[in-house]
Amino acid sequence: MGIIVQKFGGTSVGSVEKIHHVANRVILEKEKGNDVIVVVSAMGKTTDELVRLAGEMTSRPEKREMDMLLTTGEQMSMSLLAMALQNRGYKSTSLTGWQAGIRTEAVFSNARITEVKTNRVESLLNEGRVIVVAGFQGMDENGEITTLGRGGSDTTAVALAAAINAERCDIYTDVDGVYSTDPRYVTGARKLNGISYDEMLELANLGAGVLHPRAVEFAKNYGIKLTVRSSMEETEGTLIEEDAPMEEHLVVRGVAFDKDIVRMTVVGLENELTGFPAVFSILAENHIDVDIIIQSKLDTGKVNLSFSIKESSLDETLQILGRHKDEIGYQEIEHETNLSKVSIVGSGMVSNPGVAAQMFSVLAKHEIQVKMVSTSEIKVSVVVDSNEMIKAANAIHESFGLNRSAVEA
Amino acid sequence: MGIIVQKFGGTSVGSVEKIHHVANRVILEKEKGNDVIVVVSAMGKTTDELVRLAGEMTSRPEKREMDMLLTTGEQMSMSLLAMALQNRGYKSTSLTGWQAGIRTEAVFSNARITEVKTNRVESLLNEGRVIVVAGFQGMDENGEITTLGRGGSDTTAVALAAAINAERCDIYTDVDGVYSTDPRYVTGARKLNGISYDEMLELANLGAGVLHPRAVEFAKNYGIKLTVRSSMEETEGTLIEEDAPMEEHLVVRGVAFDKDIVRMTVVGLENELTGFPAVFSILAENHIDVDIIIQSKLDTGKVNLSFSIKESSLDETLQILGRHKDEIGYQEIEHETNLSKVSIVGSGMVSNPGVAAQMFSVLAKHEIQVKMVSTSEIKVSVVVDSNEMIKAANAIHESFGLNRSAVEA
Numbered sequence: 001m002g003i004i005v006q007k008f009g010g011t012s013v014g015s016v017e018k019i020h021h022v023a024n025r026v027i028l029e030k031e032k033g034n035d036v037i038v039v040v041s042a043m044g045k046t047t048d049e050l051v052r053l054a055g056e057m058t059s060r061p062e063k064r065e066m067d068m069l070l071t072t073g074e075q076m077s078m079s080l081l082a083m084a085l086q087n088r089g090y091k092s093t094s095l096t097g098w099q100a101g102i103r104t105e106a107v108f109s110n111a112r113i114t115e116v117k118t119n120r121v122e123s124l125l126n127e128g129r130v131i132v133v134a135g136f137q138g139m140d141e142n143g144e145i146t147t148l149g150r151g152g153s154d155t156t157a158v159a160l161a162a163a164i165n166a167e168r169c170d171i172y173t174d175v176d177g178v179y180s181t182d183p184r185y186v187t188g189a190r191k192l193n194g195i196s197y198d199e200m201l202e203l204a205n206l207g208a209g210v211l212h213p214r215a216v217e218f219a220k221n222y223g224i225k226l227t228v229r230s231s232m233e234e235t236e237g238t239l240i241e242e243d244a245p246m247e248e249h250l251v252v253r254g255v256a257f258d259k260d261i262v263r264m265t266v267v268g269l270e271n272e273l274t275g276f277p278a279v280f281s282i283l284a285e286n287h288i289d290v291d292i293i294i295q296s297k298l299d300t301g302k303v304n305l306s307f308s309i310k311e312s313s314l315d316e317t318l319q320i321l322g323r324h325k326d327e328i329g330y331q332e333i334e335h336e337t338n339l340s341k342v343s344i345v346g347s348g349m350v351s352n353p354g355v356a357a358q359m360f361s362v363l364a365k366h367e368i369q370v371k372m373v374s375t376s377e378i379k380v381s382v383v384v385d386s387n388e389m390i391k392a393a394n395a396i397h398e399s400f401g402l403n404r405s406a407v408e409a
Numbered sequence: 410m411g412i413i414v415q416k417f418g419g420t421s422v423g424s425v426e427k428i429h430h431v432a433n434r435v436i437l438e439k440e441k442g443n444d445v446i447v448v449v450s451a452m453g454k455t456t457d458e459l460v461r462l463a464g465e466m467t468s469r470p471e472k473r474e475m476d477m478l479l480t481t482g483e484q485m486s487m488s489l490l491a492m493a494l495q496n497r498g499y500k501s502t503s504l505t506g507w508q509a510g511i512r513t514e515a516v517f518s519n520a521r522i523t524e525v526k527t528n529r530v531e532s533l534l535n536e537g538r539v540i541v542v543a544g545f546q547g548m549d550e551n552g553e554i555t556t557l558g559r560g561g562s563d564t565t566a567v568a569l570a571a572a573i574n575a576e577r578c579d580i581y582t583d584v585d586g587v588y589s590t591d592p593r594y595v596t597g598a599r600k601l602n603g604i605s606y607d608e609m610l611e612l613a614n615l616g617a618g619v620l621h622p623r624a625v626e627f628a629k630n631y632g633i634k635l636t637v638r639s640s641m642e643e644t645e646g647t648l649i650e651e652d653a654p655m656e657e658h659l660v661v662r663g664v665a666f667d668k669d670i671v672r673m674t675v676v677g678l679e680n681e682l683t684g685f686p687a688v689f690s691i692l693a694e695n696h697i698d699v700d701i702i703i704q705s706k707l708d709t710g711k712v713n714l715s716f717s718i719k720e721s722s723l724d725e726t727l728q729i730l731g732r733h734k735d736e737i738g739y740q741e742i743e744h745e746t747n748l749s750k751v752s753i754v755g756s757g758m759v760s761n762p763g764v765a766a767q768m769f770s771v772l773a774k775h776e777i778q779v780k781m782v783s784t785s786e787i788k789v790s791v792v793v794d795s796n797e798m799i800k801a802a803n804a805i806h807e808s809f810g811l812n813r814s815a816v817e818a
Binding site for chain 1 (some may be wrong): 424428429459462463465466467468470471473474475477481484485487488490493495496502505508523526529552554562648742
């Protein structure tokens, strides 16, 4: 019997009834003789409601105060779940992020976990208690409350699992597993029984949305077996581990897509040598995530530098680049919005050349223009017009034989 | 120019508009050149809503988890107020109880402040920031989040004022000051310009409800000038200090009343010597507040011991006394509910014998039966049937010349 970490997202704890239901799930695992640590997100729409309130205070709330405000959401749901467990006769203690020993870097709204001090959690587990931990939050070295950014509760769960050497980390969510693609948009999408960390990492990074990339990274680094499963149904879910067997005849595991991409172009960069590092270190300092990067040399000897960011970072990125114009040395900044990224992922690609070619020919057949490309050993991503994202995803998903009917046949 | 501590209660921060209004109040004080620390309660009905949620989890939530849940209320309002101040261009930082250095004893739901570590607040004040602190909460030596009990935000404000050597502590509330009695029930009630700590302490303890007794105690011990004033109107309020001048011809400052009193009687106490301390130490250990105490000797040599408690403590008191029956040694426990306490308070009483006599004769004239009596140098309290509480308060208030018309004449 080991330690199991369970994570329940906002939808799973979205109402009084659902919290009681989660308590049942927790008890099921506890009754198997396991020690259980539960990580919870804020109840359903709580976070949205808090964001709305903040918006009525000021149009640009400071990140520190936003973190202060938002972390109340998880503190609420964790104490309610602990009460529901106590109501069923189980000893339970809820802990905020800082009480559970989650230490982060000194960054608001998007901090990384630097350390997990497990002594308190361990001693409470030794008392036979079910520990309920607030996801998404931690404390920095100055005693400031920080948050881990979107999907941060997954990261909390996996970091705790790693630190406490848990047997497994179960991510309960409103879907029953990881799919070959998003079933809301692609009809043939099917649930995967298994997937490797690396593939999941690409899918998570590519916006599949089921799991936070940092959580997968943590799991990979510490070899924590992750499952993604439904909080509502008693089904198997998807197991994420180092070497997930590939189904026959397939080289691609899944197709992901992500809208609200912006292509930024730094036009007429004066000095390639100093300009490149300048742009990306300034963006990194400001915690702006850059994805695909492309450069093109002009006849003048100057260079254009293009990169993709999330649309939500657009305003900030424009401001930052504007502020550092002299330092970077460029003529102007252009940007194109209304773009999306579509990607194929699969560890089988390495040994199967021609996968990218197949992808491009499918897109060409459907007359979809490719605006940016990026590849890794296990993925190919293209940026297309947002209006063509769904069409592209469907065509690619079918072309690589991922459709439910194709596999079952 | 000194440090001013301002405290705003739940009604004062009850909506987005009201929080903006509070921000104005804070800025007014800041613009006078003062350093300002603001202590806030949870927004309006937040606490009630959280209590309701807890009730849907379990009928008997553990106090620790209740504290965990309820403290989110102040954390919300403090961050929202800090945002409202930032929106107006003022540097502001919100702090939870533990971040503001509020240390308490290791008791849930009703902890006392043991220490205030001011270093963080001081260094933030030195940066010219307005500090917004979550009232009602603190942290014990084990890193547990605790709450200070009803009205605890007042205590937070005064404790901070004392620790930081503030010039004044302003308690903003939905009434415009301390009244000679509760104006909702007694027509002639009038606002007092001043009142002494001791009188206020008796009034607060007697349920006048404007200020938490512990807050007044703290203010008295550290000589902090307190004002109680309206958060909505620009009026003077009531100043609470050591020696508040008495208005002419008056010996009584105010009349307080408090319903939901229960008279408990320990019938047939076997051993007076050991039984008395046993009863009260057991109740104290369980943090049950006992008010009036009366004993009566029976012919058998045994003793009946009566004492009054709040009705909310009745169930717990019955259980505790039942559990310790052998240890205390008694025949049975009786209790009478539906009782209320009516009290007169005034420092003038000491030098004016006959005050109690006047009170009893007024009650007799109105045929109100007195069930328990208790006196101190500056107060006389009687316990009466709850149905007669308002009648008694009105009669006494008028009899001691406290009515508005009487004083103005």
